[in-house]
Amino acid sequence: MNLEQLQEAFPHPVGPLRILVVDDQPVNIRALYEVFRGRFEVLMATSGEQAISLCREQRPDIILLDVVMPGLSGHEVCRRLKASPGTRDIPVIFVTSQNEEAEEALGFEIGAVDFITKPINPVIVLARVRTHLALKLQSDLLRSFAMIDGLTKVANRRKFDETLALSWRACQREGRPLSLVLLDLDYFKQYNDRYGHQKGDHCLMAVAGALGHGLRRPHDLLARYGGEEFVCILPGTDSQGAIQCAEVMREAVKALQIEHQDSAAGPFVSISLGIATQIPGADTSPEALLAQADRQLYQAKRKGRNRACFIDLAAGRDAGK
Template sequence: MFIDEYVSAVLPIRGKILLVDDQVVNIKILHQLLNDDYDIHMARDGVQAIDMCKKIQPDIILLDIEMPTLSGFDVCERLKADPLTQDVVIIFVTGHFDEEKEVKGFQLGAVDFIHKPINPVITKARIKNQFTLKCQSDLLRKIALLDGLTGVANRRKFEESYPQSWLYCVRAKQPISIIMLDIDYFKRYNDHYGHSQGDTCLRSVAQAISSRVNRPYDLVARFGGEEFICVLPDTDYDGALFVTQQIVDSIIALKIPHQGSDVMAFVTISAGLASVNPSQDMDLQTLVETADKQLYRAKENGRNRVEAINMDSIL
């Protein structure tokens, strides 16, 4: 995904709000007030609220404190402890002003308090402010994990998401594959055509790789200068080998002229692939190092090619 698409993808047109209150009348009042500007979801108790929060991933929760079984504080604590829901913005709604309770609410991670009976103007303004802040911080976070030049993920994003993909595959008993890619004779390309054209070349190559590696959990990241890495969870050796060969072929198909290349008159790429059925006692760095060694072999063996290894067959 590229930066413009990213920006429009992370800036929702309408925010999602979850209203949680054990009194129907309170939900009704807030629903009427906010329904024109937000998508509204509702829950009548704490358990339902936590369930819905995981399912619909709201931007903001308006959370009643005084509820039977699970109080608003309990709900807040659980949401903040779960990685899946920890980023939701929580605003407490309470029947009476109590300084001690407000202190506790902020300590638990809430961002604001609204007092009943609801004042429509104040309530709307507070929610709008919090929604704007949430959109901005979501956007900044996403941009911080993008490579500014090519629009694919950056190395930091790879470092953050690879361990999660690995863990997922260990738990789900699924294979995982890593592809390391390096543009052939890229230094010569820059020397011959200049850095500005070098940047354009990097962008085209990144786009071609992304178009081949595009399932929701796949990741393409710029690893270094002209080096890219792909993480393919849930993908076995045969599947990954097919994708890797497609990437190598798609770079030739771009037909970007490259006078300085010893391979052919166009830009080409070398690829190293490693696949494994991961287990708890394996080091996740080994897979990356193995893919990197395969990339090195691809360079040694003439470039513009795939070298691959299925680690299950050697372990």
């Protein structure tokens, strides 16, 4: 597939493909902007520090990076980007007036995918960028398949672990709350025993679809945690927001009205939920927050199931519904 076919088959989740151009000389940025104008969204940075900040905030699809800059050099910028899980998969093309073999060897060693020599040839620049964008889209597609649960089509445990680590660091850096919602289907073993495992699989698929209605922001994540357990990551969400989200999900599952004759929580399939909220700090960990959500899920089951219990570690309170 070429770039256009990939974009048509798998639309970019946040709009046009983004190119970040990094150069301390505005005239060089302008020349590259003219190459990509009307084809891609172009982000611009005039320093290495600004480039790293933009990469964390905007997640460009490819970076055209000048090598020689005051402050952080292009080489150092590339090293830092490749050392960070959130930015290491962004392709970097060095744009440089140096064309020595040793310079190219160093660039490839630290993670660049290509080199473009100044003064630029617009046709060559566009062709190389299109090639690397197509390769990145293919790689993103394969990676997304590896992060999806085969039965329910929501994120899998591997994707959850990766996203939790990233969300924890982002909320810690920004001083924002992070909420986790851990939930499972009430008396699901009894459901499988009565209706069979094939019906059980259909039930899990339907519930996963209903749970998605509780997530309204693109950076929230629903994942299958294991068996009949699911988990939601809600970055920047306080306890009240997480409780509202949990209640929307509980009601959505209830509205499915999937018969469950052997449930002590009611005549239909229901879920119990545990919620934990915290502002990440240096003396805490995402694993500890998940353990707190698990304790709240246990409390919800102990209190009769088909309900949510929560703990707000920032405010020091807990309760059940």
